[in-house]
Amino acid sequence: MPTITIDGKSVEVEKGTTLLAAAQKLGVYIPRYCYHPKLSVSGNCRMCLVEVEKAPKLVTACSTEAAEGMIVRTASDKVKAARRDVLEYLLINHPLDCPICDQAGECGLQDYYMEYSLARSRFKMADKARRQKRRAVGPHLVLDNERCILCTRCVRFCSEVTRTSELEVMERADHSYIDLKEGKALDNGYSLNIADNCPVGAFTSRDFRFKQRVWFLKKTPTVCLGCATGCLMEAHHNENTIYRLMPSPNAETNTWLCDHGRLTYKAVRAGDRLTKGVIKNGLIDLEPALREAGARIDEARGAVAVLGSPWLSVEDNAALARLAKDSVKTENYCFDFASEPGIKDGILINKDPAPNTSGTGLVKTAHGGLSLEELSRRIAAGQIKVVLAEARAAGLLKDTLKAAAPLLVIFAANKGEIPAGTYATLPYASYFETPGTFVNYQGLRRRTAPPVEAPEGVKPLWAVVNKLAAYSGASLQLDSAEDALKGIVFK
Amino acid sequence: MISVKKVNNRPLNLLERIYLWEIARGISVTTRHFFVNLFFPKNILTVPYPEKTIPLPGNALFRTRHRLKIRSDGSPKCVACFMCQTACPARCIRIEAAEYAENTVEKYPAVFDIDLSRCVMCGMCVEACPEDAIAMDTGELPGGALARPGMKMTKETLLRNIPGTGDPSAKGAANRLADEYSGGLE
Numbered sequence: 001m002p003t004i005t006i007d008g009k010s011v012e013v014e015k016g017t018t019l020l021a022a023a024q025k026l027g028v029y030i031p032r033y034c035y036h037p038k039l040s041v042s043g044n045c046r047m048c049l050v051e052v053e054k055a056p057k058l059v060t061a062c063s064t065e066a067a068e069g070m071i072v073r074t075a076s077d078k079v080k081a082a083r084r085d086v087l088e089y090l091l092i093n094h095p096l097d098c099p100i101c102d103q104a105g106e107c108g109l110q111d112y113y114m115e116y117s118l119a120r121s122r123f124k125m126a127d128k129a130r131r132q133k134r135r136a137v138g139p140h141l142v143l144d145n146e147r148c149i150l151c152t153r154c155v156r157f158c159s160e161v162t163r164t165s166e167l168e169v170m171e172r173a174d175h176s177y178i179d180l181k182e183g184k185a186l187d188n189g190y191s192l193n194i195a196d197n198c199p200v201g202a203f204t205s206r207d208f209r210f211k212q213r214v215w216f217l218k219k220t221p222t223v224c225l226g227c228a229t230g231c232l233m234e235a236h237h238n239e240n241t242i243y244r245l246m247p248s249p250n251a252e253t254n255t256w257l258c259d260h261g262r263l264t265y266k267a268v269r270a271g272d273r274l275t276k277g278v279i280k281n282g283l284i285d286l287e288p289a290l291r292e293a294g295a296r297i298d299e300a301r302g303a304v305a306v307l308g309s310p311w312l313s314v315e316d317n318a319a320l321a322r323l324a325k326d327s328v329k330t331e332n333y334c335f336d337f338a339s340e341p342g343i344k345d346g347i348l349i350n351k352d353p354a355p356n357t358s359g360t361g362l363v364k365t366a367h368g369g370l371s372l373e374e375l376s377r378r379i380a381a382g383q384i385k386v387v388l389a390e391a392r393a394a395g396l397l398k399d400t401l402k403a404a405a406p407l408l409v410i411f412a413a414n415k416g417e418i419p420a421g422t423y424a425t426l427p428y429a430s431y432f433e434t435p436g437t438f439v440n441y442q443g444l445r446r447r448t449a450p451p452v453e454a455p456e457g458v459k460p461l462w463a464v465v466n467k468l469a470a471y472s473g474a475s476l477q478l479d480s481a482e483d484a485l486k487g488i489v490f491k
Numbered sequence: 492m493i494s495v496k497k498v499n500n501r502p503l504n505l506l507e508r509i510y511l512w513e514i515a516r517g518i519s520v521t522t523r524h525f526f527v528n529l530f531f532p533k534n535i536l537t538v539p540y541p542e543k544t545i546p547l548p549g550n551a552l553f554r555t556r557h558r559l560k561i562r563s564d565g566s567p568k569c570v571a572c573f574m575c576q577t578a579c580p581a582r583c584i585r586i587e588a589a590e591y592a593e594n595t596v597e598k599y600p601a602v603f604d605i606d607l608s609r610c611v612m613c614g615m616c617v618e619a620c621p622e623d624a625i626a627m628d629t630g631e632l633p634g635g636a637l638a639r640p641g642m643k644m645t646k647e648t649l650l651r652n653i654p655g656t657g658d659p660s661a662k663g664a665a666n667r668l669a670d671e672y673s674g675g676l677e
Contacts, residue, residue, distance in 0.1 A: 098621070099598075099621050104572075210571070213577070215577065
């Protein structure tokens with residue numbers, strides 16, 4: 001356990017700790033471009049140079065291991081001069097097209113220039129080396145070689161994290177540039193992480209391109225509902241519109257975020273978003289739709305089935321359970337969803353595509369209910385006249401529902417989800433618009449935070465269920481999502 | 492050093508204190524102006540703005556109605572960087588960016604609106620513009636309008652070059668690319 005001194009403060013660190021990590025422990029920030037905590041050390045950008053006593057030259061903090069008695073200075077004149085020179089060097093051929101660059105506002109070059117340099121350029125615009133400007137590489141990214149500082153974070157990401165090795169540094173020395181290897185396309189399911197990783201504007205997202213300047217964005221930490229992994233993420237939004245989703249690195253689940261997860265926000269403002277109820281194929285207001293659906297449920301009474309959904313939050317599933325038990329008073333309800341959780345690709349994507357299978361397990365423990373097979377059997381046997389379900393959960397019983405053809409009352413957020421032959425569809429607020437509790441495959445309880453507001457007239461599912469209960473049987477009197485949670489025990 | 496000015500607050504004399512004489516004196520001044528203006532209207536200094544305006548002095552550094560400059564190839568010089576919208580204290584600028592398929596400058600404003608009824612004519616947008624694309628040198632004062640839409644300038648009404656002001660020029664980094672694209676001027 002070597003003890004080292006950084007800027008006069010001493011710290012004891014594990015053997016093998018780098019100076020950069022040791023400084024971080026002390027709260028001393030060392031600027032870096034090529035260093036990333038989850039990628040291998042490259043040491044090529046030279047931005048993290050620090051002075052070590054008795055060392056003949058400045059050393060890179062990201063690649064130098066701490067040794068007993070080291071005395072490190074991160075803010076001496078020599079270090080400051082080195083940083084200024086490194087920045088001047090990196091900016092020599094930089095095109096300075098910040099006005100049209102999406103990275104502007106969160107750019108490593110801009111930030112460090114303001115912090116560590118502020119020197120005037122000694123290079124004429126006309127003398128700058130020119131490289132290929134924007135071009136699309138893969139379905140999610142745009143590459144601008146002129147802005148690249150060759151930190152190779154993207155190359156290392158592709159070879160170490162996704163292990164697909166699409167990118168490579170071509171040529172040598174000052175002819176170098178990043179390019180796709182021959183015959184490869186950058187579409188590995190995690191490619192948008194490269195846009196985050198890129199400290200400059202060389203890789204930018206095609207989806208986010210020119211949509212919004214980053215300094216207008218507000219950030220709300222929430223949970224990804226793309227699969228059972230339940231990654232933590234940040235929704236970046238402005239004026240009630242989500243513009244992008246970014247990972248919030250955490251030790252439990254994720255450093256990155258997959259492309260599928262990042263684009264889940266699109267459904268919120270999609271053209272087929274439901275803001276009204278649907279009876280057969282005609283749009284009507286929520287209230288008459290509820291009345292109609294409630295009347296059908298009331299008629300069928302004992303022959304009503306309620307199916308929970310692993311795509312809904314614990315609160316909404318609990319509200320559905322209460323509807324079945326306390327309002328409609330049927331025993332045909334099911335919150336039993338088997339799954340085989342586990343990371344499918346060794347990075348993030350889960351075998352279980354539903355975000356809340358573990359959460360429905362909690363509802364089952366509290367309220368009981370049939371198994372999915374038993375419910376399926378009863379529907380097939382024609383004992384069920386009306387089925388109340390969330391759209392994607394209804395997809396699990398697709399064949400049975402098609403064969404037995406009971407009256408389907410479906411909760412759906414988007415028109416595209418509605419299964420064929422649905423009688424009534426009720427809209428609900430997505431989890432970008434209302435909070436909800438989800439339990440991921442590891443059993444971690446996570447709560448979404450709503451970055452935007454639901455369209456007018458669209459309510460959270462528990463509130464829709466509460467109204468439906470009034471039309472179809474005894475009232476549930478739910479005033480909040482927490483009311484529905486009564487009786488449910490989180491581990 | 493703070494300079495102190497001593498004010499001579501002398502007490503009012505009797506004539507001033509009885510008040511009526513001073514009122515009569517004031518009314519006589521107003522009446523004199525009324526009749527002078529009535530019979531010699533040419534000497535009136537004010538104009539009934541906005542129905543009537545007087546030309547501004549040619550070399551005055553006034554901030555007047557905005558315009559957006561045009562490149563030699565006819566495209567707007569603006570690259571929709573949102574700097575003006577960010578700097579605007581009155582929040583009267585609304586931009587929507589779009590992408591050129593071919594042009595090397597990549598970005599242009601699909602929408603560029605200025606709400607003159609909100610604008611405070613501070614010139615921060617001109618200061619902020621890194622491309623020298625917006626200017627307040629038209630010499631026209633935005634007058635009043637009877638309805639709000641009349642005070643709104645859109646991209647179409649904003650885009651124009653003024654001869655003799657060095658247009659079309661190619662200042663700004665992103666415009667350097669546009670300039671090479673359209674044949675080069677400087």
